[in-house]
Structure formats: structure tokens, C-alpha cells
Amino acid sequence: MIIRTRWRSILQTVTLHLGAAALIGYFAFQGYNGQYGLLARRGFEQQRAELIEERDTIRAQREAIEAKVRLLSSERIDADMLDEEARLLLNLVHPKDLVLLRSPDAERAP
Numbered sequence: 001m002i003i004r005t006r007w008r009s010i011l012q013t014v015t016l017h018l019g020a021a022a023l024i025g026y027f028a029f030q031g032y033n034g035q036y037g038l039l040a041r042r043g044f045e046q047q048r049a050e051l052i053e054e055r056d057t058i059r060a061q062r063e064a065i066e067a068k069v070r071l072l073s074s075e076r077i078d079a080d081m082l083d084e085e086a087r088l089l090l091n092l093v094h095p096k097d098l099v100l101l102r103s104p105d106a107e108r109a110p
Contacts, residue, residue: 032038071078072085086092093099 030037034040068081071081087094
């Protein structure tokens with residue numbers, strides 16, 4: 001009987017240690033490769049950097065458009081801006097302007 005209890009105690013100890021090692025291994029694996037692990041964090045940081053860059057680009061475009069709208073506001077109209085927009089929309093040129101015509105092939109050449 002003493003032998004059985006000794007084997008049982010050794011088996012219980014080994015089982016406990018193996019179970020603890022398996023649990024630690026599982027959490028270590030998930031901490032590195034899991035959905036929110038270290039590898040995923042690198043991807044999140046890269047995605048965050050791309051989104052910040054896109055946000056800054058869009059913000060700069062919005063600020064440029066807002067500045068243009070401010071120049072065309074009803075309280076204070078900038079004559080040059082109004083003239084430029086009118087010529088662009090109507091496809092007209094002032095008689096005193098110098099116009100340079102380029103062939104479409106010249107635009108493609110480096």
C-alpha cells in the first residue's frame with residue numbers, strides 16, 4: 001500500500017506540473033501569436049500610422065478648401081479668386097492674358 005500512495009503522489013505532482021506548464025505555454029503562445037498579441041500589435045501600429053497619415057492628408061485638403069471658400073464668402077469676396085473661378089467655369093480668357101498652347105504629346109514627355 002505504501003507503494004501505491006507513493007506512485008499516486010508522484011503522478012499527482014507530475015500531472016500538476018504538466019498542467020501548469022501547459023497553461024503557461026497556452027497563455028505565452030496567445031500573448032505572442034493571438035488576436036491581440038505582440039504580432040497583432042505590430043499590425044495595429046502600422047495601420048494606425050497609415051490612418052494618421054491619411055487623416056493629415058484629408059485635414060490639409062479640407063483646410064485648403066475652407067481657405068478657398070473663405071475667399072469666396074459673401075461678406076468679403078476676393079476679386080482675383082472670383083475672376084479665376086469664373087474663367088475656369090466659363091472656359092474664357094481675358095484679352096490681355098498671354099496664353100501658351102501645348103500639344104498633348106508635350107505633356108507626356110518627361
